[in-house]
Amino acid sequence: MRRLTHWYRAVINNNLTSLSSVRGYLSRSYSQVQTDFSSNRVRRTFTDFFHELYQHIIVPSSPVRPRGDPSLLFVNAGMNQFKPIFLGAADPRSEMATYRRVVNSQKCVRAGGKHNDLEDVGRDVYHHTFFEMLGNWSFGDYFKEEACIMAWRLLTEEYRIPPERLYVSYFAGDATSGLPADEETRHIWLSLGVPSDHLLPFGMKDNFWEMGEIGPCGPCTEIHYDHIGGRNAASLVNADSPDVVEIWNLVFMQYNREADHSLRSLPQFSVDTGMGLERLVTVLQGQRSNYDTDLFTPLLSAIQQRSNCPEYRGRTGEADVGKVDMAYRVVADHVRTLSVCIADGVYPGMSGAELVLRRILRRAVRFSTEVLQAPEGALASLVPTVAHILVSWAIMDIINENEAQFLSSLKQGRRVIDRTLQRLENNATLFPVPVAWSLHRNLGFPLDLIGLMLEEQGLSVDQRALDVLAIENENLRCQVQTSVGDTLVHLDLHSLAQLQSGEVPHTDDSPKYHYSLAQDGKYVFQPCHATVQALYCGQTLVSEVAGGQRCGVVLDRTCFYAEQGGQSHDQVGMVFVFPQDVLYPVEAVQLAGGYVVHQVTAAEVLRKGDQVQLYLDEGSLSIPQLQEIERSIHNIITENNAVYMEEVPLARAKDIPGLRTVDEVYPDPVRVVSVAVPVADLYDSQTDRWTSVELCCGTHLLTTGEIGDLVIISERQMVKGISRIVAVTGDDAREAREAGQVLTQEVESLSARLATVASPSLADANRLAKEVGILTDAVDCTAIPQWKRRELQTRLKGLQRTTNTSIRKLETKEVSQAHNPIVLSNGFSALSASDWALTVSARLGGNAGGSATVAKGTGSVANLTEALRCAEEYAQDKTQNGC
Numbered sequence: 001m002r003r004l005t006h007w008y009r010a011v012i013n014n015n016l017t018s019l020s021s022v023r024g025y026l027s028r029s030y031s032q033v034q035t036d037f038s039s040n041r042v043r044r045t046f047t048d049f050f051h052e053l054y055q056h057i058i059v060p061s062s063p064v065r066p067r068g069d070p071s072l073l074f075v076n077a078g079m080n081q082f083k084p085i086f087l088g089a090a091d092p093r094s095e096m097a098t099y100r101r102v103v104n105s106q107k108c109v110r111a112g113g114k115h116n117d118l119e120d121v122g123r124d125v126y127h128h129t130f131f132e133m134l135g136n137w138s139f140g141d142y143f144k145e146e147a148c149i150m151a152w153r154l155l156t157e158e159y160r161i162p163p164e165r166l167y168v169s170y171f172a173g174d175a176t177s178g179l180p181a182d183e184e185t186r187h188i189w190l191s192l193g194v195p196s197d198h199l200l201p202f203g204m205k206d207n208f209w210e211m212g213e214i215g216p217c218g219p220c221t222e223i224h225y226d227h228i229g230g231r232n233a234a235s236l237v238n239a240d241s242p243d244v245v246e247i248w249n250l251v252f253m254q255y256n257r258e259a260d261h262s263l264r265s266l267p268q269f270s271v272d273t274g275m276g277l278e279r280l281v282t283v284l285q286g287q288r289s290n291y292d293t294d295l296f297t298p299l300l301s302a303i304q305q306r307s308n309c310p311e312y313r314g315r316t317g318e319a320d321v322g323k324v325d326m327a328y329r330v331v332a333d334h335v336r337t338l339s340v341c342i343a344d345g346v347y348p349g350m351s352g353a354e355l356v357l358r359r360i361l362r363r364a365v366r367f368s369t370e371v372l373q374a375p376e377g378a379l380a381s382l383v384p385t386v387a388h389i390l391v392s393w394a395i396m397d398i399i400n401e402n403e404a405q406f407l408s409s410l411k412q413g414r415r416v417i418d419r420t421l422q423r424l425e426n427n428a429t430l431f432p433v434p435v436a437w438s439l440h441r442n443l444g445f446p447l448d449l450i451g452l453m454l455e456e457q458g459l460s461v462d463q464r465a466l467d468v469l470a471i472e473n474e475n476l477r478c479q480v481q482t483s484v485g486d487t488l489v490h491l492d493l494h495s496l497a498q499l500q501s502g503e504v505p506h507t508d509d510s511p512k513y514h515y516s517l518a519q520d521g522k523y524v525f526q527p528c529h530a531t532v533q534a535l536y537c538g539q540t541l542v543s544e545v546a547g548g549q550r551c552g553v554v555l556d557r558t559c560f561y562a563e564q565g566g567q568s569h570d571q572v573g574m575v576f577v578f579p580q581d582v583l584y585p586v587e588a589v590q591l592a593g594g595y596v597v598h599q600v601t602a603a604e605v606l607r608k609g610d611q612v613q614l615y616l617d618e619g620s621l622s623i624p625q626l627q628e629i630e631r632s633i634h635n636i637i638t639e640n641n642a643v644y645m646e647e648v649p650l651a652r653a654k655d656i657p658g659l660r661t662v663d664e665v666y667p668d669p670v671r672v673v674s675v676a677v678p679v680a681d682l683y684d685s686q687t688d689r690w691t692s693v694e695l696c697c698g699t700h701l702l703t704t705g706e707i708g709d710l711v712i713i714s715e716r717q718m719v720k721g722i723s724r725i726v727a728v729t730g731d732d733a734r735e736a737r738e739a740g741q742v743l744t745q746e747v748e749s750l751s752a753r754l755a756t757v758a759s760p761s762l763a764d765a766n767r768l769a770k771e772v773g774i775l776t777d778a779v780d781c782t783a784i785p786q787w788k789r790r791e792l793q794t795r796l797k798g799l800q801r802t803t804n805t806s807i808r809k810l811e812t813k814e815v816s817q818a819h820n821p822i823v824l825s826n827g828f829s830a831l832s833a834s835d836w837a838l839t840v841s842a843r844l845g846g847n848a849g850g851s852a853t854v855a856k857g858t859g860s861v862a863n864l865t866e867a868l869r870c871a872e873e874y875a876q877d878k879t880q881n882g883c
């Protein structure tokens, strides 16, 4: 992917050069920069520096959609993909487990969750929702001294940044946590020549990095750059000044934050650094704003050509009258984020990362059409400029479709705002909260966008009241969504080290492939016998767990598929059974450091050494049963029955036949709630009654018709024969139905595509498998009718198996071809694709890699004819002279 990124950036930059000459847009200093530090060269210099001088392995950027990390909406730092290493959870069979020194440029999105810079985007000139983070890592290899030396050498010698413009912060210590100041780092910087008045101590907030509530952490040291120079700017460090900006953060992981909040020394120390490419390019191209570098100027120019407003002038704050320049920045930033996210499989949608992307799209549409006066379609038309080689009509279609959907809401909302404004007093400064909330809730306006639109009119809205409404709304959502991710049992690195030192063998998960296709088209899975090797509560190894306790179970072998390789873990219906037939429904299956962890809530005491049998259970509610439940509830809604409520003496209430009670002390008199049948009629056991009657002091609807609609969105077997279902009603039910339809269409179009690719290449098969994985995630996580989810999951599982099988076959074929080179008709061996690509790319100043049969290369395509000629020459030479 990184190669692809280089390649498309190379193409973009070539286009820019021609654009600049035709339109005379770019200034002289830019062409000067092209020969000095183009963004491409800056990125390349970084990776080459660590790779060539310090033997770091170059690792490609991971996609912005995090896999297997429910704590993240988007990848927001270079370290995300290496988290398993920091947690000691890397699969020992994986390449990752061998990493000691690594360098990369990671695509990051900070627009939601813990890291959210959305508010700053457009207002300032150095925060983006999407940016690239350059980073180098040491996993138990070098530490503070080497990391500082490398960073200083790169900045001052390779990039030739004047040292006097740099300021360095270090950890000042924290008495409450019992942490001393990081004097070691201070001395290292002094020895490198950083003057003491450029070395600044800061506390926990700025200079102590933590992965989360628990996990690896440690002091950090940050490098800041003064854009002005010729002064001492120490007081502006960490002061939100656009003139003195943090460029690089070096984190030294030496502690682990334990569950009791104490700090424990890590078994091995690591280094994790991150430097924003956009900010570095700004420094190196002698600019003050990221938007004035070659990463943005062509995009701003493209925006101007499509809009009806003066060119971008880089103004901020009060000087930016009409917020035109801010709109330019927002649109440029957001279209980059949209393009990258969509290319990585995050589409605008209704929850989680998808919802964030939808919000970003809507902000961009609003600024593009209302402030920049650009026509409909302008936004998507910028995509080719963002990433020429990734031009995808699919991306443009999605943006266009979302834009069309939102434009009518935008117009409607604009009318609502205008009408409300007319009704407000002349000197009013507050916009009514209910109207703002209805814009958000009913027309899909992001709350921050409403704030911005009102700000332009000199008004504001009670943000706290809106936040309260949003939280209430979110809580409601959460209640109906079973969030497995929040409750997972994670193996931390201490637990893993403990397992390894206790010589518990890694889980044999080969039985996961023991399945066959029966004649009725259903998959048949073989049951698997296993022994409990280890048990976890939270992160603590225990020898037994009591009934009702949630725990992690490590077995010697398993037939359950753990989340990996683009496929999510097997879903509900996986069950452990004791010989005594006690069921342990498995809620999630995860892979950590070669161990498969089954998350279960123990039905009875479970002990290390217990024998269990595992099988994929088909015993939950069937799809027709789920549909039947929904149908009978719809009938009740349609009948619009009255709901009767009456207080009656407790003893009398107990005479009601079929009354539902729970194990609770009820007051006397007690409140009886009955649907459709008046309370007085309930005592008659002859009444043919089938509706609900219960003791309840809660508030209720007065008629069943007010429910409007109902969709069951999840269902879980609690014990054999009893399932718990969760449903949504009203508008949420309608949305769930719509989301179900959209996902069905996507699954259908994907299976149609799979069916049409007769003999896919390995790359095709991998891509399709990835798409199946992404779609599976969406089907698992989106609120849709549960029966539909089950249908789609079954179809996707079939698709996943098809793609996995073809990948396995193609890989085997590739390996055998690599060992038995094809013999050409002239008697010579076939060319190695990777050698061929390397030769051509080297001539074009790029790099290449791949296998004997498939390879990809990068390079500057200044002269495509020359590139083709070089490729042909090589081939001719090889076939004429033999390989």
Ligand SMILES: Nc1ncnc2c1ncn2[C@@H]1O[C@H](COP(=O)(O)OP(=O)(O)OP(=O)(O)O)[C@@H](O)[C@H]1O
Binding pocket: 110, 117, 126, 127, 128, 129, 130, 131, 133, 246, 247, 248, 249, 274, 275, 276, 277, 278, 279
């Ligand atoms: N939103 C962003 N846009 C562009 N670059 C960023 C952004 N956030 C961080 N960076 C870059 O990534 C580097 C490492 O990230 P880190 O999390 O340490 O930044 P940060 O402390 O959040 O930065 P800031 O305080 O300036 O927002 C920063 O030094 C900066 O160069």
